[in-house]
Structures are given as C-alpha cells and as structure tokens.
Amino acid sequence: xxxxxxxxxxxxxxxxxxxxxxxxxxxxxxxxxxxxxxxxxxxxxxxxxxxxxxxxxxxxxxxxxxxxxxxxxxxxxxxxxxxxxxxxxxxxxxxxxxxxxxxxxxxxxxxxxxxxxxxxxxxxxxxxxxxxxxxxxxxxxxxxxxxxxxxxxxxxxxxxxxxxxxxxxxxxxxxxxxxxxxxxxxxxxxxxxxxxxxxxxxxxxxxxxxxxxxxxxxxxxxxxxxxxxxxxxxxxxxxxxxxxxxxxxxxxxxxxxxxxxxxxxxxxxxxxxxxxxxxxxxxxxxxxxxxxxxxxxxxxxxxxxxxxxxxxxxxxxxxxxxxxxxxxxxxxxxxxxxxxxxxxxxxxxxxxxxxxxxxxxxxxxxxxxxxxxxxxxxxxxxxxxxxxxxxxxxxxxxxxxxxxxxxxxxxxxxxxxxxxxxxxxxxxxxxxxxxxxxx
RNA sequence: GGCCCCAUCGUCUAACGGCUAGGACAGCGCCCUUUCACGGCGUAAAUCGGGGUUCGAUUCCCCGUGGGGUCACCA
Numbered sequence: 001x002x003x004x005x006x007x008x009x010x011x012x013x014x015x016x017x018x019x020x021x022x023x024x025x026x027x028x029x030x031x032x033x034x035x036x037x038x039x040x041x042x043x044x045x046x047x048x049x050x051x052x053x054x055x056x057x058x059x060x061x062x063x064x065x066x067x068x069x070x071x072x073x074x075x076x077x078x079x080x081x082x083x084x085x086x087x088x089x090x091x092x093x094x095x096x097x098x099x100x101x102x103x104x105x106x107x108x109x110x111x112x113x114x115x116x117x118x119x120x121x122x123x124x125x126x127x128x129x130x131x132x133x134x135x136x137x138x139x140x141x142x143x144x145x146x147x148x149x150x151x152x153x154x155x156x157x158x159x160x161x162x163x164x165x166x167x168x169x170x171x172x173x174x175x176x177x178x179x180x181x182x183x184x185x186x187x188x189x190x191x192x193x194x195x196x197x198x199x200x201x202x203x204x205x206x207x208x209x210x211x212x213x214x215x216x217x218x219x220x221x222x223x224x225x226x227x228x229x230x231x232x233x234x235x236x237x238x239x240x241x242x243x244x245x246x247x248x249x250x251x252x253x254x255x256x257x258x259x260x261x262x263x264x265x266x267x268x269x270x271x272x273x274x275x276x277x278x279x280x281x282x283x284x285x286x287x288x289x290x291x292x293x294x295x296x297x298x299x300x301x302x303x304x305x306x307x308x309x310x311x312x313x314x315x316x317x318x319x320x321x322x323x324x325x326x327x328x329x330x331x332x333x334x335x336x337x338x339x340x341x342x343x344x345x346x347x348x349x350x351x352x353x354x355x356x357x358x359x360x361x362x363x364x365x366x367x368x369x370x371x372x373x374x375x376x377x378x379x380x381x382x383x384x385x386x387x388x389x390x391x392x393x394x395x396x397x398x399x400x401x402x403x404x405x406x407x408x409x410x411x412x413x414x415x416x417x418x419x420x421x422x423x424x425x426x427x428x429x430x431x432x433x434x435x436x437x438x439x
Numbered sequence: 440g441g442c443c444c445c446a447u448c449g450u451c452u453a454a455c456g457g458c459u460a461g462g463a464c465a466g467c468g469c470c471c472u473u474u475c476a477c478g479g480c481g482u483a484a485a486u487c488g489g490g491g492u493u494c495g496a497u498u499c500c501c502c503g504u505g506g507g508g509u510c511a512c513c514a
Contacts, residue, residue: 014514049513107512110512114512135443136442136443140442140510141442145511149512152512154514174508175443175444175507176508178443179444182443202445202507203507209506210506210508244453245453247453248461248462249463268445268446269444269507270445270508271451272450274450274451276465277450277451277465280465314478315477394473395472395473398473399474402473409474410475412475413473413475413476
C-alpha cells in the first residue's frame with residue numbers, strides 16, 4: 001500500500017502594487033518545495049479587492065515569475081471563483097456557522113449588512129513546518145467578517161475555499177499571515193474542509209529590521225532585472241534569505257537549489273535584505289557567463305571587443321554598471337573631455353638621473369607597437385611589450401605609455417588600452433605625447 | 440496595549456548537548472602591481488541578560504530584556 005504523495009503549493013499575491021523581493025522569496029520557496037516533491041505549483045491572483053487591484057500589477061507578477069523561471073501549472077484569479085465563494089458563504093449561513101449581520105456603517109463605504117462568522121471560541125493549534133506547534137486563543141477575534149455580501153467574500157473566506165478547491169496541500173507564506181491562520185482553520189472546519197500543511201516563512205526585513213515594504217524603499221523585483229541583475233543570481237540570493245544549505249557553498253544554480261532546498265532548514269528569524277550581497281552574487285553569475293552571453297546582456301552584441309568585455313567582467317556587479325563603465329570609458333577615451341597631456345604627469349615615474357628616459361621608452365614602444373599585427377588582443381600586446389618594460393623598469397615604461405594613451409592618471413592597463421583604441425590611434429597618441437616632451 | 444513569533448560577527452548564516460564557535464558579503468591590512476580595479480593572503484568582528492538541567496550548554500527548560508508581526512467591511 002502506498003499513499004499517493006501528492007504535493008501542491010501556490011503563490012497567491014494580490015495585484016495591488018508592485019511586489020518586492022520579499023514577496024517573491026515566498027514564491028521561490030513554494031516553487032522549489034513543490035517541484036522537488038514532483039508536485040505542482042500554481043499562481044492565483046488575489047483580486048477580491050476590486051477597488052485596489054490593477055491589471056498592470058498582475059502583468060508585473062506574471063512577468064517577474066517568468067523572469068525568475070518559476071513556471072506554474074495553473075493560473076487563476078480569485079475573482080473567477082465567486083461562484084464557489086458564494087456557495088461556501090451560503091453553506092455557512094445555512095448551517096448557522098455564519099450569519100448576516102445588520103450594523104451601522106463606521107466608514108462611508110462600509111455596508112449596512114455584512115456576513116460574520118460565528119466564532120465558537122477556544123484554542124486553535126496547528127503544526128507549522130517552520131515554527132513547530134503554534135496555538136492561539138481565537139475567542140478575542142470576535143465574530144469576524146467573512147464577506148461584505150454573498151458575492152463579495154473577504155480574504156479569509158476566499159483563501160480557504162480556493163486553496164481547498166485547488167487541492168493545495170502546503171500553504172507556504174510569510175509570517176505576517178501566522179495570526180490569520182487560526183481563523184482560516186475555523187472556516188475550514190465549519191466548511192468540513194481539510195487543513196493544509198502550513199509553513200510560515202520568516203519575514204524579509206528592511207534596514208531598520210521592520211518588514212520590507214515599498215514604503216521602506218524596497219525595489220520592485222523587476223527593477224533589479226532592469227538594473228542588469230541576472231535571474232539566476234536573484235534566485236540564488238532569494239533562496240539564501242532564510243535558508244542555507246548544509247555546507248558553506250553559497251553559489252547555487254537553479255539545479256543546485258532544486259536538489260538541495262528543504263523546508264527543514266528554513267530559518268525562524270527574519271532576514272535583512274542586503275543589496276550589496278545580492279550584487280556580489282550577481283557578479284559571480286555574470287562572470288560565469290560566456291563572452292557571447294555576456295555581450296548579449298550588455299545589449300551590444302558581438303561589437304564589443306574582448307578587452308572591454310574582460311574589463312566589465314573584472315569590475316561590474318550588474319549589467320547596468322557594466323554599461324555605465326563602457327560609456328564612461330568611451331567618453332574618457334574619445335570624448336571632448338579628453339584632457340590635455342601634462343608633461344609633468346607624463347614624466348612622473350621618470351628616474352631623476354635619466355632625464356630623457358621617457359622619450360627613449362616611448363620611442364621604443366612606438367617601434368614595438370608598429371610591428372604588432374592589427375587587431376591583436378591585450379594578452380598578446382602584453383607579451384610583446386612586457387619584456388622591454390621588465391628590462392627598463394615597469395613604472396618608467398608603462399606609466400608614460402598608459403598616460404599617453406588615456407590622458408588619465410587612472411585607467412585600464414596600457415595593453416587593454418591599445419586593444420581598445422586600435423594600433424593606429426595608439427601610435428597617434430604616443431606621437432602626441434612625444435611632441436610635448438621637452439627633453 | 441492584547442495575542443503570536445523570534446534572538447550567533449555590521450549583514451546572511453554554520454555548528455547529533457562535546458574540537459580554538461566555521462563560512463560568505465561588507466570593513467580593514469598586506470602582497471601583486473604602471474594607475475584604478477581584479478586576484479591572492481591575512482585580520483578584526485558574534486552566541487542578549489539571569490537562573491536552572493547536565494560531567495559539559497550556542498544548542499534543552501524558565502524568567503527577564505530586546506526586536507518583529509498582527510489585531511479591517513485589505514490581502
């Protein structure tokens with residue numbers, strides 16, 4: 001005899017704003033858990049609050065999930081399930097578990113008639129996968145509202161009905177829902193429904209250790225994509241927020257996560273969202289990209305020379321940063337901002353007892369570079385020039401070369417510069433430098 | 440405030456009740472070096488406090504403290 005090990009989880013966001021990383025972290029955990037159990041993961045848009053729900057937010061959710069690669073087996077909107085909600089409300093009212101309540105509206109848009117759940121009181125306990133046994137006295141909840149009318153369910157009723165109808169076995173959600181759970185269990189019982197397994201995840205925290213929110217400056221997930229964060233990196237970082245593998249390995253691919261994730265190792269306390277670490281993880285995955293793929297993300301196709309690409313891989317933490325770097329370099333190397341050469345700076349590494357060393361070195365380098373084939377890489381250029389630099393003194397040779405090429409005290413190394421500028425332009429610039437030399 | 444949850448370096452975290460409390464990010468330092476980076480090496484940095492239980496508590500129990508969540512006709 002085998003029990004059918006059936007697992008189904010869901011991500012149930014409400015489309016009332018752009019969701020941030022904390023929201024998607026729960027989606028990541030739900031997805032990983034379902035998939036590694038051979039189960040299903042579904043997306044349900046919780047749009048029962050029609051006044052605040054917007055299509056553009058729903059689109060953003062779909063887009064974000066696609067970006068993260070969290071495919072879902074089913075898509076639905078809570079508003080499509082009103083029939084089931086109505087039937088459930090009717091059933092509760094008929095059985096006496098709920099009642100239509102006449103009241104004086106406290107706010108302008110409040111109804112004079114709502115449906116309240118008749119709270120039986122007592123202590124509700126449930127076993128949370130993350131937190132263990134949780135119990136709460138529901139008496140002080142009073143007779144809570146479950147619907148504004150037979151066709152307008154409130155969150156708690158709708159969630160319970162939808163999860164049951166969809167056959168959700170594990171509800172994985174943020175800890176902010178933990179105190180909602182007892183009242184949802186109450187509704188389940190009154191409806192004769194099974195209680196799913198709950199796993200309440202620790203919250204993702206803002207810098208002040210309070211719940212991450214847009215108000216606290218949390219970015220929408222899609223903003224990170226626009227900044228040039230890789231999906232793989234975001235997934236990796238999100239998984240590390242409140243979870244950690246057995247060993248010290250922190251760079252985990254999608255496949256690694258699928259193989260290694262487990263709810264047992266989920267942390268109980270909240271985790272602060274650290275953008276710096278996200279960017280560091282992103283840099284790791286950016287470097288792991290092939291040159292071709294890297295170029296594609298940069299949006300400059302194959303036009304990007306290997307020397308520039310290497311420069312980006314060395315320095316950039318995001319593709320936005322890489323693009324900025326290229327733009328800045330372009331402006332600095334070719335733009336109107338190219339400063340005039342300063343003779344003193346050109347000769348700053350010149351040994352004081354060799355007043356014509358700079359002229360001599362640049363003149364010799366000119367010869368070496370002239371003999372270089374066209375379009376060679378930085379590595380080859382280095383191989384050709386380095387022996388001379390080593391022989392004559394690296395600083396005395398390479399500093400004036402680099403300065404002559406870049407007109408800047410700080411820049412990429414001279415070999416990379418020659419590769420970027422091209423042989424002819426490099427020669428021109430060295431000639432220009434020689435021209436201002438008085439000795 | 441009521442109820443609920445939580446507590447290891449600045450941050451994310453590791454440590455069957457048993458090594459010198461480990462790693463990563465960020466810091467700092469050194470090396471590499473033609474500058475800025477990259478890289479390599481190293482360093483500083485934590486078990487909230489008090490009681491228990493135990494031969495032995497980061498780990499288990501209690502109290503305190505601190506932090507967070509939640510208390511809607513939002514989700």
